[in-house]
Amino acid sequence: MEKESEVGMSKSLISELNKLSGDIFEVIKHNKGSYVHRRGDCAKHIYRIDHGTIRICNINKDGKEFIVKDLTAGEWFGLIGCFGSGKRPNDAIATNDAIVSRIEFKNILELLNINPPLYLSCCNQLAYYAEHYYNLAESAVFESLYDRTLMMLRQLCLWQKTQEVKITQKELAGLLGVTKEAVGIQLNKLKSNGLVKLGYGCIEICDR
Structure with a gap:
């Protein structure tokens, strides 16, 4: 396919x-x-x-x-x-x-x-659409929010063709189907681990 x-x-x-x-x-x-x-x-x-x-x-x-x-x-x-x-x-x-x-x-x-x-x-x-939405549902069950957040940021890098994606925490929460507060916690963990840098309305991914 x-x-x-x-x-x-x-x-x-x-x-x-x-x-x-x-x-x-x-x-x-x-x-x-x-x-x-x-x-x-x-x-x-x-x-x-x-x-x-x-x-x-x-x-x-x-x-x-x-x-x-x-x-x-x-x-x-x-x-x-x-x-x-x-x-x-x-x-x-x-x-x-x-x-x-x-x-x-x-x-x-x-x-x-x-x-x-x-x-x-x-x-x-x-069929691809069906597979895509199935994978979203599966990751929500099997993957931690930390891992889902990092995977989504990597995907956004591909979509936007840049290491520094233009997105707010509210928009990222919308993509993941969770609250802004929950995303904020995961982003701070990723920042502490040196995987992202947080800016105003943007997030730089450092692990690619």
Whole structure:
């Protein structure tokens, strides 16, 4: 199975999607804090980020946020809702001013019908999503929060392509599904062990 080091679409699927005519895309500008879609919305489109950052997350009734991934320009999202229940499983929020192109799912189905091998790419992609979320659930049971925090920081290094990741403790807590206070304790342990350096709105990883 072709995999990426992030919660995004495989390169083969992206390559085919990027060949689609620009005439079938609708370009939408989103201001910082605006929703591309909300959890529970009807899933009729998939999306490509042309500029800015879109956060895939869920926020419960108490305001606690679980962050799945911050997606940036060139990345696609929206596949799970379209192929799954027909409803969006999460929120997609612009974390800064963004431009997003969207395409109706029916056009994707037409592409698949004339290019059957792409069905396999879609199946592989959905299987990867399932594996990714299973691994998150498994690590929450078997791994200590200390180890999970360090693993997440290493993953963020890959996503952001830097040793000094731009993230707040609140956002890191959202990615791990725990409280800010719990993350703060683990970061101080990592700092004491010489594995990270803490800054304002950033964390430098020293063990890679």
